[in-house]
Amino acid sequence: MAGDDERRGDGGGGGDGHGGFGEAGAAGLPPAPGGTGSGGDELETLIELMARLPGFGPRSARRAALAMVKKRERLLLPLSQALAVVAQSVRNCATCGNVATAEECPICVDPRRDRRLLCVVAEVADLWALERGGAFRGRYHVLGGLLSALDGVTPESLRMPQLAARVAADEVTEVILALPATIDGQTTAHVAAEHLAPTGVQVSQLARGVPVGGDLDYLDDGTLAAALAARQAL
């Protein structure tokens, strides 16, 4: 959260979002006469854009911009080149919806991935989280959101129709629904299962319960009840 980040980053200098004199000096940039610590309009634009990023606020954006200016050759120039390349080539994988810089993402073209297993996630961030875990060796299908009557999100506005088509075409034997344990997440899971029913594929969903290394005492009632219901024989 930007707000948390800003509070953490505030060293008590009475910061109102423009307390950057010391930082600007450290980077060799003189503070602007207006007292904003500005290095000029171009830098201000960069900082304003960076401040819109998740996890950033005005103060952290300023610090990051100044860090880049300090490391012009090692950080700023490679970063600007990487941004330009990604801006030119980034798209959604035609098969799974992951972000990619080619027609298909590296996961979809990897012959070592098990094509019979398909994991359905709401967002690309969820796919990346599962990949970081390294436990899943199948392929993915990114819906691009969750069904929501309130926000007018329908199955057709997600990648729901493509899901059943993929299952039929790719000879998938199991679809794992890795959707959030929220009302919208579970509504989406039920509708996905309905869409998949005609294909006859096995549909499962992630277990709910005690996190690895978790203490029972700290769990909320809903999680404890879910863990009890999903108990396993030893």
Ligand SMILES: [Zn+2]
């Ligand atoms: Zn893909």
